[in-house]
Amino acid sequence: MRRKYFLCSMGKYVCFLAVCVVMLSSCYNDDDLKNSISGLEDRMDKLEASLQSVQTDISTLKTLTDALSQNKSIASVLENEDGSYTIKFSDKTEVTIRNGENGEDAPQITVIKNEEDGIYYWGITSTDGKKTFLKDGEGKMMPVTAAAPKIRINTNTKEWEISTDSGKTWESTGVYASGEGTGDTSLFSGVSQDDDYAYFTLKDGTILKLSKSKELKCEILSGKQYFANGEEKLISVEMSGISKYTVTKPDGWKVSLTGKGLTITAPVAENQYAETGGKVAVMAVASNGQSIISEIPVIIGEAPVTISVEGQTVSTTLTSGIEMYYLGVLEINEYSAEAVAELVNGYVARMYMKTEALDKVPLAELIGKDPEAGKTYMIWAVPPSEAGSEYLPDDVIASVIKTAATIELKVSDITFEGATVSAIRKGCDVYYTGILDKPNYSPERVIEDLAYGGGTKQFSDYTGPLEGKVLDFLPTVIPGTTYVLWAIPYKEEKGYKTEELVAVEIAVPALTYDGTAAINISSVVTTVSSISATITPGTGCYKFYYSYMKEQTLANYATDKDVISYLIKSGDSSKEAKNFERISLDPGTKGFIVAVALNEKGQLGSLVKIQADSKEISYNPSISVDVAIEASVLSTTLTLTPTGNPVKYRYVHMKLKDFTNSYPYWGNEEAVKQALVMNSDVTEIVAAELKNHQLTIEDVEFNTEYILFMIAIDADGNPASTIAKKEYTSAKPTFVRKDRDADLWNASVPEVTIDKIEKDKFYTVSYTVKPKSACKVFYVFAGPADYLTGMYDEQIRYVMKNGVKQTTTYSGSAYGTLPTNINVTWMDEEGRFYEVSKTVVEAPAQ
Structure with a gap:
């Protein structure tokens, strides 16, 4: 009986659990999880857009600064409907600038004009407003005319990072990428203009001032336009030198002029008071008061002849009842509706007569020859008039067609040292170039890199050596390498295509190993962190390659030929005697100076290897230095008391808070000791050059805590076994x-x-x-x-x-x-x- 009761009770309990599970399952709400995932995806999308926007702004900043240095002018500054600005230059290049208000916080890349040489260099502005020059991999300032810095967002740290060596190394900017900005991310804060200049203001307050073109131009690239009710069309307009403009239109029509062109919207059918046709006119005014009017007829109705352009082909569509019409082609500088009307009213009209629609007829067939690259043509058509009536300019229908611009690339005088190349513009003013090894080249890769600011922008034809910094950053040509030189015309609209790309292969001859050229390497001078020697050309030496290779690295190369191959690809080269030094070695590093010579025919001699080991650290306990500090308001005087006979001192002097909280030491005294011992980014002074053993450090900040580390060095370069450490506060002024x-x-x-x-x-x-x-x-x-x-x-x-x-x-x-x-x-x-x-x-x- 009790067993039966127990089983019955268990059954009720299991039923109760089942009901609870069902109830809990039905009550579970995953909205928060979905919202969290959605929010994460939204932030990721924003960060990706921010990254693209900043990289585009860097390219825009380069274009603006290039315009300054090359004395280019602004053709037009037009505000778009989304609040951005389209800037067109006198050379037909174009950029779009967005206001970064409420956008993602991003590193403030800027440009800084060096007053000594008048050149603009890349820089970065810190959060406290301090501007500093960016340095490339060799520690040199980066002119804006050369390669631009790259940026990325580190997916682990979520911080913006910057690279000044084309993406080889990256450094954090300390700016966190939150993905929570609500507006466009931009380096710019504003665009403005007056009659003579356009002004571009960066977020750090830097203002770039560019003059505006004086040549006034406003051409609507279209003939008569037919609309359906409510239809909107974007008409291309060529503009320059415009300071202000006004637009007139038929009643009920909407018209706006932006950097993208002329947008015309026909009235809806329900608007009984709207006009069914008329003229849209743009009156453009230059800063000097000169004005020009450009206009096109518009009408609601079906076009008797419709012109459509696809690539370099032309098609026409005829409405019912059209059995004859006129069609022709004129270069843009020869075209006007009046000129077309004169043609079809004259005795040559029959030359342009068509009796059927065109279906993708090549432009070359219509003009009777191959069209010039980069030319703009107007395809015009005139429908039949009423019997006997004269054709009017307002009857002319026209559409624009632009032939693709290109770059002609040629190669000559190929030797093992390089080649002479030329890049000649065909129908374009601006183009991009680049050089890649053949295994790393693909049209798709080039197009992708262009979207992220790749390529070197060119504003003139080029004839000269393959190597250098003009066409791309190619410091030296490696014999035996096949390079690909590519070029692509700049275009105003974004999105390049592989078919627009032109490229040429340049196979540089390899060197041979059957020569007898020689070099000489002097005795090696070593310290605990460096080795040095003089390399001198010997018999038959035209040029030589050289480098330093650690012992364990050299062991990875099976033969001398393998080492020579490494030198050719990665070593330095010279045609004159070279004082070679390798620094920042670890103490006791074992290695070799390796070098090989070649003659004028490209024949290599034998590999030369000279043992070059850095010294082991040998601390000298018999030398030391003590420091007494006399701190004033703007300077600090150090009085040194040496023990033994040190010949040099090395020291690190910095604000205490910087030592504790920032790169490169982060409060680590062992790191300071290592830097002093290795003479790495520290200050070294010669004892004999001090007066009364005193050293004065200028330009300290008043009432500020500082820290000093100093070590003594003997005549053999050995450091003392102890380091002097002092903390002090600079004087507080009255x-x-x-x-x-x-x-x-x-x-x-x-x-x-x-x-x-x-x-x-x-x-x-x-x-x-x-x-x-x-x-x-x-x-x-x-x-x-x-x-x-x-x-x-x-x-x-x-x-x-x-x-x-x-x-x-x-x-x-x-x-x-x-x-x-x-x-x-x-x-x-x-x-x-x-x-x-x-x-x-x-x-x-x-």
Whole structure:
């Protein structure tokens, strides 16, 4: 009985569990999971779009800066319906700029003009507004005319990264990619223009100012247009030199002019008050007051003849009842509706008469010869008129057809050292080029790279050597390699196709191994981190290849030929004696200087290998250095007390917070010791060059914590076994306040004179700052009032950090909006710092 009761109870319990499972299953809501996945996908899409947008902006920035350096002008600046701007240049190139308001935070790539050579270089602006030049893999500044930096988003760290060596290495910018921006990501913050100039403002405040074309042009590339009710058409327009324009149209029609062209929308059928036809006219005005009117007839109805263009072929469609019509082709500079009307009204009309529709007739057949590359032609048609009536310009139907531009590539004088190549434009003003090894070349890869800013932009024909930095970055030609030189015409609309690409193979002859050319390598000088020797051409040597190979690396090559092959592909080369040095080696590195010579016929001699091992670290316990620090406001004096007889000292001196929290040390004292021992990115001084064992470090920041590490070095390059470490705080200055110490402040404040204010879109303020006798040094920073925030001492620090340091009368200028401030702080002979003097520059009365 109890067993039966137990089984019955278990049965009820199992039923209860089953009901609960069903209830829980029916109550489970996966909306949150779906929303989370959807949100992640949305952020990923935004990040991908942001990456593409920033890379495009880098290319746009290069185009703008190239235009500045090449004195190109702006043909037109037109705002599009989405708020972006289409910029057309005098050479027919075109870019689109979007406002980055509310977009994804991205690294602020910028351009910086080097005042010494007048050249624009790539730079980056940090979050605190400081601009620094970007450096390539060799540590050199990167001119904007050369390769542009690349950017990406690291999928692991979610940070933006930048590469300055064509993607070989990447460095974090410290900017987090959230994917939460709601607008377009852009390096630009605004576009504006006046009668003479266009202004492009970057998010970091940099303004690029380009002159506008004076040649006025406004051509609507179309004849009479037929519309259905409510139909919208985009008509191509060639424009330049336009400062402003007005559009007239029939009642009820909608018309807008943007960088994409002329958009015309016919009225809907329900609009009883709209006109069924008329003329759409654009009156364009140049900055000098010159004006021009371009117009086309529009009408609601079916076109008696419709012209359609597909590639380089022309087709026509005829409405019922059309048995005859006229059709012809004119170059764009010869075309006008009036000229066509004159033709069909004249005695030559029969030459253009057609009695049936065309079906993909080649353009060459219509003009009777092969069309010129890159030419614009107008295909025109005139339907039959009423019996005996004269044809009018308004009867002309026309459509534009552009032949594909191309680049003619030629190769000559191929030797083992390279070749002479030429790139001649056929029907285009601008084109891209590039060079790849044949195994790495494919048309599809080139097209993909172009979408991400690849290729080298060219603005003129080229004839010259294959190697160099003009056609692409090819520092040297490797014998035995087949290269592919490619070119593609620039086009305004985006999206290149493989059939637009032209390419030519260049097979560079290989070297042979049957020569006797020789080289000589001097005795090797070694330290714990470097080796060096002089390589000199010997008998029959025309050129030689050389490198340093670690012992374990050399062991990977089975024969001398394998090593020589490596030298040809990856080594350095020279035709003259070379003082060769390899630095940053680990102590005790075993290796060889390897080199091979060749003669003028490309015949290689024998491989030369010279043992070159860096020294083992041998710490010298008998030498050391102690440091006494005397810190002032703007400098620090180090008094060194050596033990033994050190001949050099190496040191690292930096802000304590930078040592603790940033690259390259992140607070690691062992990393500092390693850098000092290896002489890697540290400062080295010669003991004998010090006066009274004292070293002065200039331009420290006042009231700031610093840290110093120093090590002594003996005559053999051996470091001491101990390192001196000192922490100190630079002196806090005595501040002279404008209100509290008015007499003292007023007696020494430098005189600021506004020499001239010039205005285009923005203002150029020229000024002079003249110090008084009590002033030892002063700092000048020009900028809007909101740049200086915080207490008076923070403002002094900001002007010192970001301003120009001077000791004598200084003349400068500032470009931007008004009002702005000329901010000056200074120090007197007694070391007192003065509260910032702010000269406000207001906009002149109109």
